[in-house]
Amino acid sequence: MKIYHELSSLQIANCTACGIGNFDGIHKGHQKLIKELLRSSQLRNIDSLIFTFEPHPSKVLSSDNNVKFIMTPNQKQQIMKSYGIDHFILAPFTLEFSRINYKDFIYDILINKCNAKVIVVGYNYRFGYKSEGTAHTLKEICHKEGIDTIIIPPVKYKGQIISSTFIRNLIEKGDMKSAAEFLGRPFTVEGFVQHGNGIGKKLGFPTANILPEQELILPPRGVYAVLVRWKDNIYKGVANLGIKPTFNGDSIWLETHLFNFSKKLYGEKLEVMFIDNLRREIKFNTAEALAMQIQNDFIRAMEILKLI
Numbered sequence: 001m002k003i004y005h006e007l008s009s010l011q012i013a014n015c016t017a018c019g020i021g022n023f024d025g026i027h028k029g030h031q032k033l034i035k036e037l038l039r040s041s042q043l044r045n046i047d048s049l050i051f052t053f054e055p056h057p058s059k060v061l062s063s064d065n066n067v068k069f070i071m072t073p074n075q076k077q078q079i080m081k082s083y084g085i086d087h088f089i090l091a092p093f094t095l096e097f098s099r100i101n102y103k104d105f106i107y108d109i110l111i112n113k114c115n116a117k118v119i120v121v122g123y124n125y126r127f128g129y130k131s132e133g134t135a136h137t138l139k140e141i142c143h144k145e146g147i148d149t150i151i152i153p154p155v156k157y158k159g160q161i162i163s164s165t166f167i168r169n170l171i172e173k174g175d176m177k178s179a180a181e182f183l184g185r186p187f188t189v190e191g192f193v194q195h196g197n198g199i200g201k202k203l204g205f206p207t208a209n210i211l212p213e214q215e216l217i218l219p220p221r222g223v224y225a226v227l228v229r230w231k232d233n234i235y236k237g238v239a240n241l242g243i244k245p246t247f248n249g250d251s252i253w254l255e256t257h258l259f260n261f262s263k264k265l266y267g268e269k270l271e272v273m274f275i276d277n278l279r280r281e282i283k284f285n286t287a288e289a290l291a292m293q294i295q296n297d298f299i300r301a302m303e304i305l306k307l308i
């Protein structure tokens with residue numbers, strides 16, 4: 001997969017089928033769009049291209065400068081690569097870019113620079129200055145230019161239209177089971193294992209500690225049954241996402257205990273997948289009381305993960 005971070009020198013030689021959007025979370029609605037994009041590019045023997053924006057437009061356009069996302073740009077890139085996308089464009093999104101008229105976006109960027117012969121968007125896609133471009137106007141212009149437009153009808157799950165916004169709310173509420181159902185994969189935090197204070201090891205439950213990236217949306221502080229990917233293997237475990245109030249911590253760590261595992265993980269990259277929530281984080285009066293509760297957490301997490 002070729003990755004592009006700027007548009008000024010962009011000129012794709014091969015004809016392409018282009019999918020456009022933010023794709024935060026690459027949920028089941030996005031997956032349907034990507035499937036259609038790949039199908040159509042294979043059918044016509046042209047390249048597949050995903051056109052997205054970096055940073056996410058809401059970071060530039062929203063007055064809230066604390067916007068959070070379901071996945072990091074790195075996670076998004078890895079998943080697009082695994083789907084076999086040929087070109088992945090991360091257009092630098094600035095205020096100036098946001099003022100591009102929707103017609104200029106179609107002609108200058110999609111047709112001229114991306115060499116689009118097919119454009120795939122969702123039913124509700126809006127683009128260009130003041131979101132004046134719609135899936136319908138895109139189809140009209142493309143028709144005149146001999147370019148095919150595929151508009152994906154709303155993908156629903158349990159009667160609900162799937163969207164990144166809806167899934168962000170599920171994660172914020174700690175409903176990790178539903179989040180995984182809407183995403184089509186568990187919500188995942190990745191990072192490199194750092195040294196903790198060594199208290200866990202003393203209490204009999206060593207943990208691999210990760211500092212989640214600032215821009216990631218996080219579920220409430222609490223204990224979760226998790227699966228952990230390390231070097232292409234999957235392990236079962238239980239994780240605490242929180243500040244460790246029992247020990248007067250302040251920053252938010254994701255601390256995972258892997259079952260039946262004794263290797264050193266310092267410096268290693270882990271992907272922690274949230275399967276289900278067990279309880280909220282509590283301030284215990286003693287370390288022993290915490291250790292007793294953690295034994296119960298282990299048993300409950302093992303029960304949940306037994307079914308997986």
Ligand SMILES: Cc1cc2nc3c(=O)[nH]c(=O)nc-3n(C[C@H](O)[C@H](O)[C@H](O)COP(=O)(O)O)c2cc1C
Pocket residue numbers: 195196197198199200201205207209223238239240243244245246247255256257280281282283284290294297298
């Ligand atoms: C399953 C599990 C549940 C936890 N629950 C809590 C909790 O409710 N309250 C708390 O203060 N810390 C909780 N922790 C965090 C522990 O306090 C922390 O892992 C321990 O202090 C070790 O930290 P260290 O790795 O920095 O030594 C939990 C950890 C695990 C693995």
Ligand SMILES: Nc1ncnc2c1ncn2[C@@H]1O[C@H](COP(=O)(O)OP(=O)(O)OP(=O)(O)O)[C@@H](O)[C@H]1O
Pocket residue numbers: 020021022023024029030033120121122123124125152153154155156161162163164165166
């Ligand atoms: N449920 C869905 N069904 C069909 N198409 C969808 C669905 N959700 C998103 N899309 C399409 O996928 C592309 C990328 O979507 P985008 O990430 O911009 O929107 P979103 O998932 O609705 O996010 P948000 O909730 O942040 O607006 C767009 O073309 C969009 O129309």
